[in-house]
Amino acid sequence: MTSRLRDFVTAAALLLAATTASAQSPPDPSAAATVRVGPLSLRPVLQVSNLGVDTNIFNETEDNDPKSDWTLSVGPASDFWLRLGKGRLSGRASATYDWFSTYASQRSLGTRDHARFQLELGHVRPYVGGSFLTTRDRPGYEIDARVRRAEEGWNAGVEFPISRRTTLVVGAETVRTRFDAGAQFEGTWLRDVLNRRESALEASARYKVTPLTTFTLDGEIGRERFQHSPQRDANSVSVVPGFEFDALLRGSAKVGWRRLKMLTPGMPDFSGAVASVDLNYTLLGATRFGIGVTRDIEYSYWVDEPYYVRTGTTLSVTQAVGGPWALVARMGLQRLAYRRVSAVAQGFSPAEHGRLDRVRLFGGGLSYRLGPDVRLGFDANYFSRSSDYRHRHYRGLRAGTSVTYGF
Secondary structure, three states: OOOHHHHHHHHHHHHHHHOOOOOOOOOOOHHHHOOEOOOOEEEEEEEEEEEEHHHHHHHHHHHHOOOOEEEEEEEEEEEEEEEEEEEEEOOOOOOOEEEEEEOOHEEEEEEEEEEEEEEEEEOOEEEEEEEEEEOOOOOOOOOOOOOEEEEEEEEEEEEEOOOEEEEEEEEEEEEEEEOOOOOEOOEEHHHHHHHHHEEEEEEEEEEEEEEEEEEEEEEEEEEEEEEEOOHHHHHEEEEEEEEEOOOOEEEEEEEEEEEEEEEOOOOOOEEEEEEEEEEEEEOOOEEEEEEEEEEEEEEOOOOOOOOOEEEEEEEEEEOOOOOOEEEEEEEEEEEEEEOOOOOHHHHOOOOEEEEEEEEEEEEEEEEEEOOOOOOEEEEEEEEEEEEEOHHHHHEEEEEEEEEEEOO
């Protein structure tokens, strides 16, 4: 037995040992459907967003005379559920067209779809799923160009409902990321440094502490393999406990540990905390406070800084102001801490950390809910970026209207 397989089996055994007994079956998500045709249930919506102005559509520095343009994003989407005997097929399909008035080169059409098929076989629930993304947008907080890329993901596994309170899941997942041959940013061909396949063996346990609180424990052993830059190849392992809430406090909070081991000598390893927090608390039924925290590794297009640790925090307050009206205020900070290759690989004096970038956002808006499936909104957000590299400084304002219409 290889050491990686042995580690995975050990992690799965520990997760199984952490489980015990009692509580209830999950609610049927297809109850939210608005259209039903025999065994098929649908919840279609039409989404219009970003109908407004962007004062810096290329995220340029003040010295480069930032360009402004009118923008619009529009497209249909639908959640779907299909009953097939003991099987359940569920997922979401969506398409979005991004329009720019003056800079037609930025216009694009993208799709985002995912589906999952699961068999209900009593104490064993096997599943298989897939996700597909084609888009021409900014991939994360680092690359400021809108570039074409595709992501294709597959996953499969088995859920074991050990008791009414406890569920164990084991599975595997792979995601392939590909940038177009013509996609580049600051002179770097993105396919050369970012095309990759990420695979993982996963195990997780869920234990209902109360009907409204669930303890989770996720373990993963992964590998990242780069198509054109094998010096970036790495193996990783993570263990992340957390809680999910469904009362006045809603959402999830997960904080754990991840280790990334680069396979090429001189490339920077990582060992430290990772987190995923998305919580909302409602006060007196009228004021909702939200907090989001994210900390994890993301790959960089920089050759001598192969990845960065992104630590993001977002805060929001939504206040009902009478009837269907609501005001919202938000702020966010993203901290991108780059890790630099050592002298062994590059021949210069080593530095454990590379540059540090910060992306800030402050904004707010007003929303009006016409019904359970119709919402109007107006938002304005000021954004800025600061960096150790002066040419990465920029700021701007994005303001626009959004409409979500459910059928």
